[in-house]
């Protein structure tokens with residue numbers, strides 16, 4: 232193939248936050264084709280040695296938006312602490328408080344680990360030996376908290392400015408480096424990204440691509456901190472095993488702000504290393520594409536070995552897949568005195584993508600068992616009961632409240648469903664707490680609304696994020712179509728069903744995980760009564776009903792009569808959003824994509840894992 236001159240990729244709109252990226256004119260070497268995604272351009276060998284799945288653009292767009300939002304939020308919180316300290320120092324000085332005591336108090340107020348506190352104090356008196364080791368904002372904060380001589384207080388405070396923290400990102404399984412390149416170009420305040428892959432073909436591709444995007448030097452091969460005066464570039468390539476690399480970042484001073492796991496299939500083998508290599512309040516981003524294991528009843532043994540829980544074989548299997556991955560993250564972090572806070576957990580097309588915050592706090596670790604449950608799931612009507620693994624009992628002793636951690640009495644009194652008489656099967660244990668932080672999701676949504684032109688998949692992002700931000704905490708969801716199928720009746724519309732639930736005094740939301748689904752805190756018995764009330768006006772031919780479970784459901788008397796009058800609250804459950812929320816088929820034979828060496832077997836380039 233002859234060299235070809237190619238137009239440049241679109242540049243980002245210049246805003247105060249987004250740096251404009253300029254790229255020199257480009258000629259494509261023989262044997263390569265150019266792939267452009269947002270600000271990044273990469274060369275793909277015609278032989279397809281390194282893995283790229285263009286369908287994952289949505290995953291990468293979402294990740295850029297989430298990491299930006301998390302980084303902005305983290306800096307906003309640090310700024311608030313910094314300002315409060317500055318103010319208290321001003322007030323303290325005005326009241327003539329002692330210099331030494333003030334400085335000591337301020338340093339102790341930080342929630343930085345002990346080793347870092349020592350480092351902070353040292354960094355204020357001497358240049359750090361290695362500039363990469365000391366967090367910029369912390370240095371600025373330290374400069375602010377150390378008291379100058381009393382007569383110089385006011386001028387120094389006025390000249391102080393908050394310097395936001397720069398972040399380090401570790402992409403453990405990078406393939407072509409496309410994701411790392413986008414992070415380096417599109418996320419302000421990135422100090423550097425470590426792009427790692429085991430495959431020499433992948434790291435060779437990364438080197439080419441990093442250089443092509445002006446993020447070199449292309450010879451950089453180390454993921455560690457640079458020596459003074461040494462420039463390792465903004466994307467640093469490492470060739471090696473992902474776990475080895477992450478374990479090498481386990482010591483507190485070497486931890487990174489963000490770890491991204493985007494493997495073939497399951498992320499399970501990488502999670503133990505990942506939860507240990509992240510700074511406190513850092514962000515862990517995880518993809519799993521093994522939905523045949525996570526979201527079907529076909530491989531319970533595999534799901535248990537990878538995630539420590541059993542999946543559900545139901546229409547809500549995509550939400551239970553998310554909860555199984557969260558369970559793995561939670562229990563893995565707990566082993567090291569750390570806990571997770573899910574920020575956003577999405578089931579998308581053929582994979583799940585989760586963003587969780589990781590923090591060290593033994594008291595929160597104790598609560599993990601109360602956010603974990605097994606579910607008893609009916610194989611016929613899919614009704615379920617939740618059985619938490621633990622509970623907290625408060626004991627008051629004078630002014631003191633002690634928390635006791637207890638097991639729970641077993642919930643089901645029989646092995647058959649109270650609704651239809653079907654067989655109950657156990658699923659889990661899995662995460663039973665919230666799967667998103669609505670405040671965070673709304674912040675990401677706001678960011679995407681303000682920067683739509685920066686994201687090729689912004690329409691779908693807005694739709695997914697809108698639904699996720701409104702989702703009820705409660706597990707799981709259902710579709711009126713599925714429930715109606717158990718009754719063999721005509722299906723009530725979403726609006727009819729939602730109105731009846733709201734009129735019954737229960738809450739309702741959509742679920743991002745399934746088109747046409749609803750989430751509610753209404754008991755299953757109420758949903759079934761709703762369907763029985765519906766059937767009064769939409770009769771069922773009983774002589775056609777063959778299966779016992781359906782006969783039982785239909786023959787039960789109505790406990791609570793449902794009211795289908797249109798409820799004004801419907802407006803609030805994003806019924807009117809006509810944005811792209813669910814799966815859009817972007818190319819023929821799409822899916823998780825195949826490993827490079829199996830490409831020949833899957834000519835379409837998209838194969839089930």
Ligand SMILES: C[S@@+](CC[C@H](N)C(=O)[O-])C[C@H]1O[C@@H](n2cnc3c(N)ncnc32)[C@H](O)[C@@H]1O
Pocket residue numbers: 282283284287291403404405406407408409410427428429430433471472473474493494495
């Ligand atoms: C799905 S691809 C990554 C795609 C990439 N994150 C993106 O957004 O384009 C998975 C990559 O993981 C690499 N890999 C598999 N096992 C690994 C391991 N143990 N350590 C490091 N890399 C590994 C493979 O070589 C492959 O390039």
Ligand SMILES: [Zn+2]
Pocket residue numbers: 609610611612613614648649650651652653
């Ligand atoms: Zn049942």
